[in-house]
Amino acid sequence: MNKLSPLSNTNDADVPSAQMEGMDIHSNVVTPDITRPSSPVQASLPPSPLPSKRHKVAIVGSGSFGTALAKIVAKNVASRPKEFHSEVRMWVREKIVHGKQLTKVINSTHMNDRYLPDVKLPSNLVAVGNLKQVVKDATMLVMVTPHQFLSTVLEEFQTEGVITPGAISISAIKGVEVNGADISTFATLIEEKIGTPCAALGGPNVAQDVANEQFCETTVGAKTADECALWSAVFHTNRFKVSTVQDVSGVSLAGALKNVVALAAGFVDGLKLGSNTKASIMRMGLQEMAEFTVEFFPGSKKETFSEPAGMADLITSCYSGRNKKCAEIFAKTGESWEKIEKNHLNGQLLQGTLTTKEVHNFLVSRKRTYAYPLFEAVYAISFEGRPVKTIIDI
Amino acid sequence: MNKLSPLSNTNDADVPSAQMEGMDIHSNVVTPDITRPSSPVQASLPPSPLPSKRHKVAIVGSGSFGTALAKIVAKNVASRPKEFHSEVRMWVREKIVHGKQLTKVINSTHMNDRYLPDVKLPSNLVAVGNLKQVVKDATMLVMVTPHQFLSTVLEEFQTEGVITPGAISISAIKGVEVNGADISTFATLIEEKIGTPCAALGGPNVAQDVANEQFCETTVGAKTADECALWSAVFHTNRFKVSTVQDVSGVSLAGALKNVVALAAGFVDGLKLGSNTKASIMRMGLQEMAEFTVEFFPGSKKETFSEPAGMADLITSCYSGRNKKCAEIFAKTGESWEKIEKNHLNGQLLQGTLTTKEVHNFLVSRKRTYAYPLFEAVYAISFEGRPVKTIIDI
Numbered sequence: 001m002n003k004l005s006p007l008s009n010t011n012d013a014d015v016p017s018a019q020m021e022g023m024d025i026h027s028n029v030v031t032p033d034i035t036r037p038s039s040p041v042q043a044s045l046p047p048s049p050l051p052s053k054r055h056k057v058a059i060v061g062s063g064s065f066g067t068a069l070a071k072i073v074a075k076n077v078a079s080r081p082k083e084f085h086s087e088v089r090m091w092v093r094e095k096i097v098h099g100k101q102l103t104k105v106i107n108s109t110h111m112n113d114r115y116l117p118d119v120k121l122p123s124n125l126v127a128v129g130n131l132k133q134v135v136k137d138a139t140m141l142v143m144v145t146p147h148q149f150l151s152t153v154l155e156e157f158q159t160e161g162v163i164t165p166g167a168i169s170i171s172a173i174k175g176v177e178v179n180g181a182d183i184s185t186f187a188t189l190i191e192e193k194i195g196t197p198c199a200a201l202g203g204p205n206v207a208q209d210v211a212n213e214q215f216c217e218t219t220v221g222a223k224t225a226d227e228c229a230l231w232s233a234v235f236h237t238n239r240f241k242v243s244t245v246q247d248v249s250g251v252s253l254a255g256a257l258k259n260v261v262a263l264a265a266g267f268v269d270g271l272k273l274g275s276n277t278k279a280s281i282m283r284m285g286l287q288e289m290a291e292f293t294v295e296f297f298p299g300s301k302k303e304t305f306s307e308p309a310g311m312a313d314l315i316t317s318c319y320s321g322r323n324k325k326c327a328e329i330f331a332k333t334g335e336s337w338e339k340i341e342k343n344h345l346n347g348q349l350l351q352g353t354l355t356t357k358e359v360h361n362f363l364v365s366r367k368r369t370y371a372y373p374l375f376e377a378v379y380a381i382s383f384e385g386r387p388v389k390t391i392i393d394i
Numbered sequence: 395m396n397k398l399s400p401l402s403n404t405n406d407a408d409v410p411s412a413q414m415e416g417m418d419i420h421s422n423v424v425t426p427d428i429t430r431p432s433s434p435v436q437a438s439l440p441p442s443p444l445p446s447k448r449h450k451v452a453i454v455g456s457g458s459f460g461t462a463l464a465k466i467v468a469k470n471v472a473s474r475p476k477e478f479h480s481e482v483r484m485w486v487r488e489k490i491v492h493g494k495q496l497t498k499v500i501n502s503t504h505m506n507d508r509y510l511p512d513v514k515l516p517s518n519l520v521a522v523g524n525l526k527q528v529v530k531d532a533t534m535l536v537m538v539t540p541h542q543f544l545s546t547v548l549e550e551f552q553t554e555g556v557i558t559p560g561a562i563s564i565s566a567i568k569g570v571e572v573n574g575a576d577i578s579t580f581a582t583l584i585e586e587k588i589g590t591p592c593a594a595l596g597g598p599n600v601a602q603d604v605a606n607e608q609f610c611e612t613t614v615g616a617k618t619a620d621e622c623a624l625w626s627a628v629f630h631t632n633r634f635k636v637s638t639v640q641d642v643s644g645v646s647l648a649g650a651l652k653n654v655v656a657l658a659a660g661f662v663d664g665l666k667l668g669s670n671t672k673a674s675i676m677r678m679g680l681q682e683m684a685e686f687t688v689e690f691f692p693g694s695k696k697e698t699f700s701e702p703a704g705m706a707d708l709i710t711s712c713y714s715g716r717n718k719k720c721a722e723i724f725a726k727t728g729e730s731w732e733k734i735e736k737n738h739l740n741g742q743l744l745q746g747t748l749t750t751k752e753v754h755n756f757l758v759s760r761k762r763t764y765a766y767p768l769f770e771a772v773y774a775i776s777f778e779g780r781p782v783k784t785i786i787d788i
Contacts, residue, residue: 203670203674204669204670204673204674205670206668206669206670209668209670209671210670214667214668214670214671215667215670215671215674215786216668216670216671216673216674217674217677217678238787239786241674273608273609274600274603274608274610275598275600275709275710275713275714276597276598276599276600276603276604276608276610276706276710277603277608277609277610278709278710279598279610279705279706279707279709279710279713280597280598280609280610280611280635280702280706282705282706282709283611283700283701283702283705283706283709284611286700286705287700305700306677306680306681306699306700307677308674308677311673311676311677311680311705312670312673312674312676312677313673315669315672315673315676315677315709316669316670316672316673319669319673319713320669392609392633393632
């Protein structure tokens with residue numbers, strides 16, 4: 001609520017029904033009746049820069065995770081008509097499917113069957129093919145495109161007048177970009193290119209499970225409390241619990257580095273070492289993730305790695321992610337990564353091996369390889385023929 | 395080393411062999427050649443109170459974990475003859491096995507087959523039946539008896555002259571004791587009864603795996619840096635990595651409360667919820683563990699729960715511990731705990747349900763149930779007929 005309603009202390013049962021209409025009685029902001037020591041309690045939302053005073057959310061991307069997030073966002077904003085425009089636009093790359101435009105199919109069936117089968121989408125979620133139309137008047141941009149489209153999208157957004165002044169953004173794109181001794185996150189890239197403050201979202205969030213409303217947590221990392229409050233209002237449900245931290249880099253790096261540790265976990269599984277060994281390797285991995293982030297991203301916080309984007313995402317990646325599964329095959333068979341990707345991922349590239357290489361190159365150029373023995377062991381085992389069984393010699 | 399040797403800067407290759415004999419060249423203290431941001435580097439050990447200036451370690455207990463720890467300790471102290479007495483005594487409750495005294499069997503075969511099959515023990519580890527003999531001149535007591543023997547043992551130790559003045563102790567006994575609004579750890583109990591400062595040890599440490607030198611980590615929580623250094627020297631190997639924290643309560647509580655969270659993880663598995671849900675529940679559980687400890691044990695630290703005794707022990711308990719397995723059966727079959735314990739544990743009692751009840755009773759008497767929704771959900775599901783599927787309604 002932008003302002004406290006004069007009726008805010010009134011019991012619902014006492015309010016005449018005429019007064020109830022159109023009122024913002026329901027709220028998705030985290031105001032639990034159980035107040036935990038660590039629960040943020042939020043009273044009202046920061047104002048929108050639009051003349052309507054209402055925020056408007058756009059989803060830039062419509063893959064499985066983008067569509068799953070879009071479903072949540074559309075439901076949430078519809079329940080708060082005083083604070084949000086009800087319509088949520090989602091960018092869909094137009095194509096013809098069975099003789100029909102994909103956007104029209106999505107908008108008439110309210111399904112995105114190609115990426116998120118069997119999930120009914122809210123009718124206030126509208127698929128739009130034109131990027132500029134998607135973000136027209138939007139004050140909150142959810143960036144969830146595949147990496148390879150991001151630069152084209154950002155270029156289009158750089159045209160004057162496309163992005164609403166005062167808009168904010170959030171990146172759900174995982175990974176980091178390394179150039180020699182420089183490392184940067186997609187949140188930073190987005191912020192630099194289009195000028196919107198950019199938060200990051202991460203957690204143990206398999207798209208189909210999120211869309212099916214299986215219980216899980218996620219973390220929003222943003223620079224300010226206002227951004228945290230807004231993104232929390234947009235994403236939080238009682239099945240998709242949002243925790244917030246004022247640490248964009250921590251959330252971004254956790255999502256990238258967990259894949260390196262997942263490879264280590266896969267090696268441990270491939271070697272059939274026990275559950276104590278695996279738990280220890282995972283913990284040491286999380287510690288290196290936190291140390292790396294705190295060392296190279298000033299202002300980021302070790303505690304972020306205890307949040308859903310850190311510990312919880314790491315656990316699920318080390319038990320059921322594809323990086324761990326492929327690393328297990330690598331340890332058992334000695335096959336090359338290329339062969340494993342071809343046979344088990346239909347030729348898609350593993351994120352973990354890519355990040356391992358990038359992190360290694362970065363550490364080499366910073367002369368800091370010695371400080372990250374687990375990351376370096378994963379690199380040497382993956383790319384230099386170091387025996388897999390030496391994963392525990394760290 | 396008590397003092398720096400005048401030869402300490404001398405390269406081994408330059409030292410005449412006569413000078414090498416009996417020298418303490420090897421060290422088990424954590425002095426990695428790779429210095430990590432978080433690695434403690436220890437130069438020398440605090441002095442022993444004995445006239446010999448050497449420490450003497452006694453193991454009070456000889457179950458599977460006690461014997462596994464004893465094996466490590468005996469090997470470690472033998473490699474540092476200047477700082478430790480070589481003989482390590484281990485308390486064995488005397489009994490006749492195949493017509494022979496158990497202590498004699500252990501001391502002649504160097505095996506403790508009843509509790510730790512197929513593991514060869516060092517010859518400087520000596521089984522002793524008489525409790526007072528076990529701790530005679532001991533300056534470091536490793537307390538690793540079953541709960542039910544602890545009070546008898548401590549009574550015997552209270553006789554004047556039994557415990558060496560200046561001795562320290564460590565508890566590897568898991569669990570807490572609740573009396574109404576009071577809660578206490580075994581470390582506190584030991585310290586109060588026999589006057590030795592008492593540390594705590596915990597981590598993902600299945601006895602047989604530790605004895606077989608499978609790689610894992612453990613945490614020593616002690617009040618002072620001196621105690622941390624001594625226990626680290628005694629326990630650390632490159633297969634049993636010791637991290638130290640100056641937080642006895644944190645390590646003790648982690649070992650007790652993890653079993654409550656393991657029940658929640660078992661419920662999630664029994665309900666066949668996905669790996670994202672399980673990872674989220676585990677993370678929320680670790681958070682409640684840390685909050686509970688910090689709230690009720692002033693001076694304890696949230697960060698301890700990122701150590702092996704926290705996160706790593708929790709992971710292994712939630713994936714392969716018996717509490718999680720029995721909770722999974724409970725969720726799937728609806729059988730009573732008694733029946734599950736009878737059919738799956740040969741009538742042994744589950745630690746997790748006991749701790750859940752104790753924690754609940756404690757929170758009731760402190761009027762703080764509302765602040766620990768996960769612990770309370772586990773209690774209500776376990777003992778009040780609340781549907782298992784509501785484990786995620788927290």
